[in-house]
Amino acid sequence: MTSRGVEHPNKKGAYSLMILLLSAAVGLSACGGGTAVPKKQDTPEQGAKAESAVKSETKLLQPEELPKAMVEGRTDVIYSQFSSDFKAQVSQKDFKDMVAExxxxxxxxxxxxxxxxxxxDHRIWIDPASRKGILALFDGQAAIVGLQILELGKPHASDEQYTNTTFRLPFKGDWFVFWGGNNVLFNYHYEHEIQRYAYDFIQVQDGRSYQGDEKKNESYFAFGKEVLAPADGVVVTVVNDIPDNVPVGVMNEQNPAGNQVIIEHNGEYSILAHLKQGSATVKEGDTVKRGEVIGQLGNSGNSSEPHLHFQVSDGKDLFQSRAIAVKWEQGLNPQRGEIIQGGE
Known part of the structure; x- marks a missing residue:
């Protein structure tokens, strides 16, 4: 799955490859793959024989073997494990050229x-110099259904410029960090100054973010959970009337943040987005205390499944402000893939 925030920018670069295949719901779709593509033959019968031979002789790469295979130039083996939908979007030659560079x-x-x-299976690898990175997604049959390779660039000076306010996690219980960290592989927001230090949080049980019908918001463990004020402050913006996306996977790009509450904390603004329609319990001008319920988590706006987009900015207009690195209580540093625990 992907958990999108208020914006889902396209990755660009000399050899950036990003193909995350979305189904009608939210899952990354794998529709086959796992075998090598035979060379062109004179007849269909010859082609079938060649493909059968490749299937019997080719050993599937395990996820942990992918980076080494790239370094060794074994792009034919890697490409053979692309899902059929993935292959339809990038040619074997183009993939080989991108990997070589x-x-x-x-x-x-x-x-x-x-x-x-x-x-x-979600994997991220980074080279020792922290200059280049690989993100790959594999299905249960080791088919590659998502892949990103790109330059990470130099760290931004603002990475070490934290908020003056100390914030508490805006929820109770255990939550999963789907996007969070200071590079674009850990946090797709990082590329853009307006949301560089944003987080996307979901809830996970037994390795899943939902149980039952994946098209229904109510199937997701995060949907309807209480969202809390992360610090004392004054409410400056409340949006409460945007419908939650139905079915899950259909997104509202016209209202990217969806329902939201924005709180001022002495010139710093916490932004809590994608709330449930009609769930806001505060209004503009209200004074709130850390830990006070301000609404419920939903699936409104540019959101591919119920999740909380959280960030702190230097202004209340999300798209005209600069995101600030968050100073969390107890030195917390949420990173993609971690389980973190909110207050009780």
Whole structure:
């Protein structure tokens, strides 16, 4: 699955490859793959024989073997494990060329993140110099259904410029950090200054974010959970009338943040977005205390499934302000793939 925030920018670069295949619901879709593509033959019968031979002789790469295969130039083996939908979006030649340029100067990659979610294996690797990174998603049959390779760029100076306010997690119980961290592989928001230090939080049980019909908001563990004020402040913006997306997977790009509450904390503004329609319990001008309920989590706006988008900015207009790195209570540093615990 993907958990999108208020914006889902396209990745760009000399050899950036990003194909995350979305189904009508929210899952990353794998529709086959796992075998090599045969070379062109004179007849269909010859082609079938060749494909059968490849299937019997080719050993599937395990997820942990992907970076080494890239460095060694075994792009034919990697491409053979692309799902059929994935292959339809990128040619084998283009993939080979992109990988050759990408691995130039990189001899190895170290795994930085690894988790299972909704039947998909999510992996991130970064080279020792922290200049290049790989994000890959595998289904249960080791088919590659999502892949991103790109330059990470230099860290921003603002990474070490934290909020003056100390914030508490805006929820109770255990939550999963789907996007969070200071590079674009851990946090797709990071590329854009207006939401560089944003987070997307979901709830997960037994490796899944939902139980039952994936098209229904009520199937998601996060939907309807209480959202709390992360610090004392004054409410400056409340949006409460935007319908939650139905079915799950249909997104409202006209109102990217969806229902939201924005709170001022002495010139810093916490933004809590994608709330449930009609759930806001505060109004503009209200003074709130840390831990006070301000609404319920929903699936409104540019959201692919129920999740909470949280960030702190230097202004109340999300799209005209600059995101600030959050100073959390107890030195917390939420990173993609982690389970974090809110207050009781």
């Amino acid at each position: 990408f691995v130039n100067g990189a001899s190895a990659f170290h795994e930085e993140s690894n988790f299972l979610l909704n039947d998909l």
